Amino acid sequence: MPARNEPEEVSRLARAIGSGDRTVLSRAITLIESKRADHRRTAAALTQALLPATGKAVRVGITGAPGVGKSTTIDALGSMLTGQGHKVAVLAVDPSSRRTGGSILADKTRMAHLANDANAFIRPSPASGTLGGVAAKTRETMLLCEAAGHDVVLVETVGVGQSEIAVADMTDFFLLLMLPGAGDELQGLKKGVVELADMIAVNKADGDNIGRAKAAAAEYRAALHILAPRSPNWSPPVVTYSALTGVGIAELWAHILDHRKKLEASGELGARRGEQRVRWMWTMLEERLFAPLRSDRTLKAALPRLEAEVAAGRLAPAAAVQEIADMLGR
Amino acid sequence: MPARNEPEEVSRLARAIGSGDRTVLSRAITLIESKRADHRRTAAALTQALLPATGKAVRVGITGAPGVGKSTTIDALGSMLTGQGHKVAVLAVDPSSRRTGGSILADKTRMAHLANDANAFIRPSPASGTLGGVAAKTRETMLLCEAAGHDVVLVETVGVGQSEIAVADMTDFFLLLMLPGAGDELQGLKKGVVELADMIAVNKADGDNIGRAKAAAAEYRAALHILAPRSPNWSPPVVTYSALTGVGIAELWAHILDHRKKLEASGELGARRGEQRVRWMWTMLEERLFAPLRSDRTLKAALPRLEAEVAAGRLAPAAAVQEIADMLGR
Numbered sequence: 001m002p003a004r005n006e007p008e009e010v011s012r013l014a015r016a017i018g019s020g021d022r023t024v025l026s027r028a029i030t031l032i033e034s035k036r037a038d039h040r041r042t043a044a045a046l047t048q049a050l051l052p053a054t055g056k057a058v059r060v061g062i063t064g065a066p067g068v069g070k071s072t073t074i075d076a077l078g079s080m081l082t083g084q085g086h087k088v089a090v091l092a093v094d095p096s097s098r099r100t101g102g103s104i105l106a107d108k109t110r111m112a113h114l115a116n117d118a119n120a121f122i123r124p125s126p127a128s129g130t131l132g133g134v135a136a137k138t139r140e141t142m143l144l145c146e147a148a149g150h151d152v153v154l155v156e157t158v159g160v161g162q163s164e165i166a167v168a169d170m171t172d173f174f175l176l177l178m179l180p181g182a183g184d185e186l187q188g189l190k191k192g193v194v195e196l197a198d199m200i201a202v203n204k205a206d207g208d209n210i211g212r213a214k215a216a217a218a219e220y221r222a223a224l225h226i227l228a229p230r231s232p233n234w235s236p237p238v239v240t241y242s243a244l245t246g247v248g249i250a251e252l253w254a255h256i257l258d259h260r261k262k263l264e265a266s267g268e269l270g271a272r273r274g275e276q277r278v279r280w281m282w283t284m285l286e287e288r289l290f291a292p293l294r295s296d297r298t299l300k301a302a303l304p305r306l307e308a309e310v311a312a313g314r315l316a317p318a319a320a321v322q323e324i325a326d327m328l329g330r
Numbered sequence: 331m332p333a334r335n336e337p338e339e340v341s342r343l344a345r346a347i348g349s350g351d352r353t354v355l356s357r358a359i360t361l362i363e364s365k366r367a368d369h370r371r372t373a374a375a376l377t378q379a380l381l382p383a384t385g386k387a388v389r390v391g392i393t394g395a396p397g398v399g400k401s402t403t404i405d406a407l408g409s410m411l412t413g414q415g416h417k418v419a420v421l422a423v424d425p426s427s428r429r430t431g432g433s434i435l436a437d438k439t440r441m442a443h444l445a446n447d448a449n450a451f452i453r454p455s456p457a458s459g460t461l462g463g464v465a466a467k468t469r470e471t472m473l474l475c476e477a478a479g480h481d482v483v484l485v486e487t488v489g490v491g492q493s494e495i496a497v498a499d500m501t502d503f504f505l506l507l508m509l510p511g512a513g514d515e516l517q518g519l520k521k522g523v524v525e526l527a528d529m530i531a532v533n534k535a536d537g538d539n540i541g542r543a544k545a546a547a548a549e550y551r552a553a554l555h556i557l558a559p560r561s562p563n564w565s566p567p568v569v570t571y572s573a574l575t576g577v578g579i580a581e582l583w584a585h586i587l588d589h590r591k592k593l594e595a596s597g598e599l600g601a602r603r604g605e606q607r608v609r610w611m612w613t614m615l616e617e618r619l620f621a622p623l624r625s626d627r628t629l630k631a632a633l634p635r636l637e638a639e640v641a642a643g644r645l646a647p648a649a650a651v652q653e654i655a656d657m658l659g660r
């Protein structure tokens with residue numbers, strides 16, 4: 001979408017998105033996901049133009065090991081919400097995502113109800129070389145979705161690298177889904193994920209598993225007690241539910257709203273979002289400053305060798321940095 | 331120290347440091363801490379020249395809340411080690427450090443024995459604007475100290491920002507010192523510090539406090555059990571000791587050596603150091619790429635305003651980044 005007169009183009013896009021035009025929303029998201037500098041500039045201007053219309057959604061990050069039932073949970077929760085009159089956007093951060101498919105996050109084929117729901121908008125993870133790049137695009141996409149009228153945004157991720165931290169840093173509430181295993185499942189988790197959680201929800205509390213699910217919940221509760229809560233106004237609850245039967249889904253949302261109410265009352269939600277915005281700025285800036293390393297052909301060729309030499313202890317890190325800086329001309 | 335013929339200058343410095351010349355070591359560290367580009371280049375070349383002489387030390391990071399007795403502990407431990415024939419370097423990472431004093435870390439006045447010990451080298455934290463900058467200089471300083479013959483390096487930090495993570499990422503063993511309070515002291519700790527620890531040592535296990543210290547140790551042990559250990563080859567022990575009486579100090583070192591033996595045998599130590607070196611490279615590169623933001627006068631003036639506008643929700647992060655990139659000409 002070449003922008004011959006950018007301010008006009010941006011106004012046009014902003015108006016269409018604000019009126020809920022889903023086609024334009026999708027095109028604008030493609031702008032965000034583009035690598036072209038002119039697209040990037042238009043996307044930034046568009047976000048700025050739509051800024052007053054953003055921020056009103058409940059933003060929930062959802063993570064859990066493969067097989068825990070994230071898609072089924074999002075489908076059940078999302079459908080309950082659209083049934084209540086909400087407009088739900090489902091996004092994803094998956095750094096392993098590739099252009100030609102491969103990411104199973106925010107996958108319509110795994111969310112049978114939402115995929116056919118006019119009040120749900122599902123967008124798979126952007127493909128990108130870095131987590132920082134993927135997260136940045138997802139955040140901008142979230143803002144556009146909010147401006148388009150979505151008042152609930154669910155951002156799905158899976159435990160790859162630092163993706164949970166990135167998703168927790170763009171949402172108001174971070175939900176960790178667990179299977180009804182024993183306490184050692186918690187130990188198997190990546191460091192830091194448990195402490196990010198505003199709630200732990202044990203899925204598959206149905207049929208013969210109900211007892212195991214409740215026992216697991218009790219163990220997770222004990223573990224959470226040891227770790228300091230992130231806010232003085234919120235103690236992360238541990239609950240059980242079943243995405244299959246729907247039991248407990250409404251309670252999940254009730255907890256999310258309770259959290260929101262408490263954090264809005266204390267001013268913490270606003271403060272947290274402000275801090276998130278500033279971190280977004282610095283992260284995007286870092287991506288921008290590092291871009292030449294990924295696009296410059298000489299550097300791209302040299303970097304793996306330099307990294308290997310440093311890893312092997314043959315090249316001092318400081319000396320490697322000097323070489324790279326010289327190649328960059330800085 | 332202008333380097334008219336840099337390779338000669340570097341060789342001269344390298345030889346002097348390798349022979350244990352403490353005066354030259356101090357001057358070289360000043361090079362490392364300098365902001366000048368020529369000094370930085372010389373420092374990088376010096377580190378490269380000395381690289382084969384580095385890496386042989388036991389590197390221990392030490393943290394704990396103010397008042398826990400870090401200085402007394404380092405003094406007691408360091409003195410025991412020099413008494414055994416070791417050469418001990420004491421460094422510090424304190425991002426709040428200023429040129430005209432102010433940091434109480436690696437402070438000779440608080441380490442009465444080591445300050446007068448010919449086999450101990452104490453260097454306070456470099457002063458710097460950023461944690462990344464301070465950590466980078468401390469790491470390079472550590473390498474020079476190792477090349478100068480120090481076979482034990484203790485890096486002290488206090489819980490400011492991400493400094494513990496930085497210190498854990500430059501050492502082989504991360505020691506967390508605690509007071510003999512109850513389990514809720516652990517909860518009061520910053521997220522992530524507990525999981526970084528390779529050992530928790532409860533100080534002030536002397537006189538009437540012995541019982542409390544042991545009770546606290548038991549609670550910390552229970553907490554550690556919930557959190558997954560960082561290595562399959564090491565379960566972080568929780569011990570009590572007294573920096574005042576010296577009881578338990580020898581055991582601290584025995585645990586550190588035990589850890590080293592196990593991780594060397596499994597190859598984990600070498601792998602960990604290789605990964606650390608690569609992260610050092612990227613962190614230093616990031617510092618380098620961000621430097622124009624800190625030195626360019628227009629940008630330095632604009633950044634606080636941009637950050638405030640983003641925090642307040644009036645300026646979209648993407649738009650702020652576009653402005654900064656335009657100012658940088660990138």
